[in-house]
Amino acid sequence: MTAQITxxxxxLPHNTxxxxxxxxxxxxxxxxxxxTVTGTQLFSFFGGLGAIAALIWGSDTIKRLCSYGIGTGVPxxxxxxxxxxxxxMLLATRFGIASPIVALVLGFVIGxxxxxxxxxxxxxxxxxxxxxxxxxxxxxxMVMIGFSxxxxxxxxxxxxxxVPVTVLGATxxxxxxxxxxxxLLAAIFMLGGxxxxxxxNACLGPSEQQDRTLMLTAxxxxxxxxMVAIFSYVYLDLFAVLVSIVVSVIGWYYTYDQxxxxxxxxxxxxxxxxxIVEPEGH
Amino acid sequence: xSALGAKPAAAGDIDPISSVIGIVLxxxxxxIVAVLAPVALMPLLGIILGGVLIGFGVxxxxxxxxxxxxxxxxxxxxxxxxxxxxAGLAGLFGGAWAAELGVVVATVTGxxxxxxxxxxxxxxxNIIYVFGMGIPSASGKVAKDPITGDTQPEFKSQGTEGxxxxxxxxVGGVVGGLFGGAxxxxxxxxxxxxxxxxxxxxxxxxxxxxxxxxxxxxGIFAIGMFLVNAVLAAYNITGTIEGPHDPKFKRFPRAIIAxxxxxxxxxxxxxxxxxxxxxx
Numbered sequence: 287m288t289a290q291i292t293x294x295x296x297x298l299p300h301n302t303x304x305x306x307x308x309x310x311x312x313x314x315x316x317x318x319x320x321x322t323v324t325g326t327q328l329f330s331f332f333g334g335l336g337a338i339a340a341l342i343w344g345s346d347t348i349k350r351l352c353s354y355g356i357g358t359g360v361p362x363x364x365x366x367x368x369x370x371x372x373x374x375m376l377l378a379t380r381f382g383i384a385s386p387i388v389a390l391v392l393g394f395v396i397g398x399x400x401x402x403x404x405x406x407x408x409x410x411x412x413x414x415x416x417x418x419x420x421x422x423x424x425x426x427x428m429v430m431i432g433f434s435x436x437x438x439x440x441x442x443x444x445x446x447x448x449v450p451v452t453v454l455g456a457t458x459x460x461x462x463x464x465x466x467x468x469x470l471l472a473a474i475f476m477l478g479g480x481x482x483x484x485x486x487n488a489c490l491g492p493s494e495q496q497d498r499t500l501m502l503t504a505x506x507x508x509x510x511x512x513m514v515a516i517f518s519y520v521y522l523d524l525f526a527v528l529v530s531i532v533v534s535v536i537g538w539y540y541t542y543d544q545x546x547x548x549x550x551x552x553x554x555x556x557x558x559x560x561x562i563v564e565p566e567g568h
Numbered sequence: 569x570s571a572l573g574a575k576p577a578a579a580g581d582i583d584p585i586s587s588v589i590g591i592v593l594x595x596x597x598x599x600i601v602a603v604l605a606p607v608a609l610m611p612l613l614g615i616i617l618g619g620v621l622i623g624f625g626v627x628x629x630x631x632x633x634x635x636x637x638x639x640x641x642x643x644x645x646x647x648x649x650x651x652x653x654x655a656g657l658a659g660l661f662g663g664a665w666a667a668e669l670g671v672v673v674a675t676v677t678g679x680x681x682x683x684x685x686x687x688x689x690x691x692x693x694n695i696i697y698v699f700g701m702g703i704p705s706a707s708g709k710v711a712k713d714p715i716t717g718d719t720q721p722e723f724k725s726q727g728t729e730g731x732x733x734x735x736x737x738x739v740g741g742v743v744g745g746l747f748g749g750a751x752x753x754x755x756x757x758x759x760x761x762x763x764x765x766x767x768x769x770x771x772x773x774x775x776x777x778x779x780x781x782x783x784x785x786x787g788i789f790a791i792g793m794f795l796v797n798a799v800l801a802a803y804n805i806t807g808t809i810e811g812p813h814d815p816k817f818k819r820f821p822r823a824i825i826a827x828x829x830x831x832x833x834x835x836x837x838x839x840x841x842x843x844x845x846x847x848x
Contacts, residue, residue: 356803356806356807357803357806357807357808358647358648358649358799358802358803358806358807359633359647359648359649359807361647361649361650362647362648362649362799362802363799365649365653365795365799366649366795366796366799366800368792368795369791369792369793369794369795369796369799370792370796370834372788372789372791372792373789373792373793373796373834373837373838374837376785376788376789376838376841377837377838377840377841377844380841380844392837396833396834396837399593399829399830399833400796400800400830400833402586402590403590403800403826403829403830404800404803404826406583406586406589406590407583407586407587407590407822407825407826407829408800408803408804408822408823408826409581409583409822410803443841444771447771447781447785448771448781459771459773459777461771461773461777461778461779461780461781462780464780464781466781466784466785466788467780467781467784468780468784469784469787469788471784471788472784472787472788472791475788475791475792
């Protein structure tokens with residue numbers, strides 16, 4: 287079976303979208319630092335928004351990579367992104383205030399080396415392979431750090447792995463109830479992975495439109511964000527949790543509504559469908 | 569699924585220049601660990617061995633993809649990422665329970681866990697193929713099953729590449745699960761050893777207190793590395809393979825080099841998390 291999955295032209299160029307996603311996710315994740323500056327926990331939800339900015343960028347990268355027909359399915363690209371992203375993100379959390387920038391850079395570096403392995407050692411010979419896997423590594427790292435920051439209000443290793451609790455008047459570190467120690471990170475891993483891969487996996491094919499694919503990614507991202515907002519109940523005060531949940535639900539409702547509207551728009555455009563191109567050879 | 573995009577079967581030639589560059593990179597990663605954290609050197613070698621086992625094991629697993637779901641190609645009707653994650657995680661859970669009993673017992677337990685999951689999966693897949701879809705098992709790549717000697721072409725429908733899960737593919741799936749489960753568990757055990765050594769110093773806490781963080785970190789890193797190795801191996805076989813009798817199986821040396829480099833890189837990063845000490 288050989289067939290190219292055609293990617294519809296039009297929409298924002300990939301590089302423009304990449305800049306938006308990169309800068310947007312970095313700025314939004316850093317906005318959670320307002321928690322430390324102002325001494326509240328209200329700004330945690332910016333982490334989730336940063337993760338969604340990265341997801342939209344990553345969804346477009348997956349579309350670009352998978353349009354070459356890598357043969358292993360769209361989900362594999364999403365899982366590779368998060369497999370390398372979580373490794374980059376966890377090391378990056380050791381760098382304190384610089385964590386988001388380090389996560390981005392480390393994600394790019396690890397992804398670029400994995401891309402080189404796939405493209406040259408495994409002889410995939412896909413022109414965009416190295417750049418795409420590098421971007422996906424960075425996306426994975428930014429999504430993980432964004433959702434982690436949303437759940438705990440902070441993105442440093444100490445805050446993610448130890449929670450201060452008061453026992454008999456003394457404050458001690460509780461490791462088993464932290465984001466890493468309690469393995470909530472594993473749930474964030476899968477929530478992000480689903481959001482990243484689902485958009486293009488569901489929308490690929492003839493008459494695929496960039497805005498519809500990205501809107502679906504954002505919608506699934508907001509669904510994941512609702513879950514992360516619920517996780518944050520463990521770590522944040524009730525008011526901050528409510529703010530997170532309200533922002534996520536509003537975001538989800540808006541993107542869902544938009545996605546349905548775009549689907550109805552594109553359903554009418556289906557009439558102009560063309561046969562799938564079959565290149566020579568089997 | 570973009571299994572649609574499977575490329576023509578290329579010969580499994582090793583690209584010498586990029587392979588050498590890759591191996592040099594791997595040696596550099598190991599050297600960095602040897603200098604910065606000599607205690608973690610043996611665990612890193614264990615991690616690399618685990619990664620190579622995973623990369624090799626994936627080649628045994630009969631991955632059918634979308635064509636298999638339509639009964640047009642043999643194998644389990646899903647992608648490598650799903651199958652490898654299933655076998656690897658089942659192995660990892662099995663092995664993690666036995667972590668206290670030593671490396672050998674835990675690794676074997678992990679292998680049994682992974683193999684068991686693949687055996688159950690293969691059996692249920694065949695039940696669905698035979699009794700649900702009404703198709704017999706027939707390989708499209710060989711005339712006779714290498715183990716049982718059963719002939720295949722009579723059972724193969726015209727216009728397909730074979731269908732169902734022949735005996736050799738079943739055996740391949742179980743062997744792949746054994747390798748994958750053992751590899752995943754080995755990575756987990758090695759990382760756990762490193763974290764148990766370093767984390768008490770970082771948090772100024774007792775070994776028992778940091779245990780949840782050590783277990784969780786080792787677990788999530790093991791999952792990450794498992795997925796990286798499995799997806800790279802999946803790229804090597806361009807998505808679908810029938811099992812150890814498939815001509816694509818001969819490409820495995822490439823995947824071993826790739827897994828070696830990727831595991832060295834990921835292992836280095838996973839070890840660095842407890843070695844770098846920055847108070848910014």
